[in-house]
Amino acid sequence: MSGRIGVTIEPFAMDDFPVVHVLWQRSGLWMRPSDGPEQTLLKLARDPELFLVARDSLGVVVGTVMGGWDGRRAYVYHLAVLPERQRQGIAGRLMDELEARFRRLGALKAKLQIMNDNAASRAFFSARGYELESFCEPWGKQLVAGGAPPSR
Numbered sequence: 001m002s003g004r005i006g007v008t009i010e011p012f013a014m015d016d017f018p019v020v021h022v023l024w025q026r027s028g029l030w031m032r033p034s035d036g037p038e039q040t041l042l043k044l045a046r047d048p049e050l051f052l053v054a055r056d057s058l059g060v061v062v063g064t065v066m067g068g069w070d071g072r073r074a075y076v077y078h079l080a081v082l083p084e085r086q087r088q089g090i091a092g093r094l095m096d097e098l099e100a101r102f103r104r105l106g107a108l109k110a111k112l113q114i115m116n117d118n119a120a121s122r123a124f125f126s127a128r129g130y131e132l133e134s135f136c137e138p139w140g141k142q143l144v145a146g147g148a149p150p151s152r
């Protein structure tokens, strides 16, 4: 484990998009068609206070998380930290802040999906008290042709 570093957690702004997009790619997140600038603007219009970035002391964005709240469900998307800044507590700081914001909105539970082969994410969320919910399974339907790779 590397040393902990101090970060500031702030709302994402569209000026951050180019850097955040590279961070998503570099961290190995599964990128979707909805990760372009237009869809990101749609997301930002919906829950601006739940889309967060972590900045280091130089102001560099080193991590992000995107929350979603629809009045019933609180969802976590795109938690990611730069590879060279992982295991320094940054994702923990982002999730502490996001969960606090979810609670203030009245959410009772946070949910997310983890790709089957993502051992680091499983370990991270398990350490935070998240559990695999094997009583249900994710289902989906493409609303726009090419909206998601058919194999996933």
Ligand SMILES: CC(C)(COP(=O)(O)OP(=O)(O)OC[C@H]1O[C@@H](n2cnc3c(N)ncnc32)[C@H](O)[C@@H]1OP(=O)(O)O)[C@@H](O)C(=O)NCCC(=O)NCCS
Binding pocket: 001, 027, 028, 029, 078, 079, 080, 081, 082, 085, 086, 087, 088, 089, 090, 091, 092, 093, 112, 113, 114, 115, 118, 119, 120, 121, 123, 124, 125, 127
């Ligand atoms: C998952 C991820 C966000 C964790 O970020 P992070 O900043 O390294 O996490 P933290 O430093 O806050 O870790 C907190 C605790 O989670 C657990 N943990 C985190 N990463 C782990 C790993 N690779 N292996 C085992 N445990 C891990 C540990 O208990 C850790 O505490 P410790 O370092 O004191 O042992 C990061 O690995 C990442 O960006 N992965 C690529 C993107 C991704 O898969 N995102 C999740 C999509 S669902």
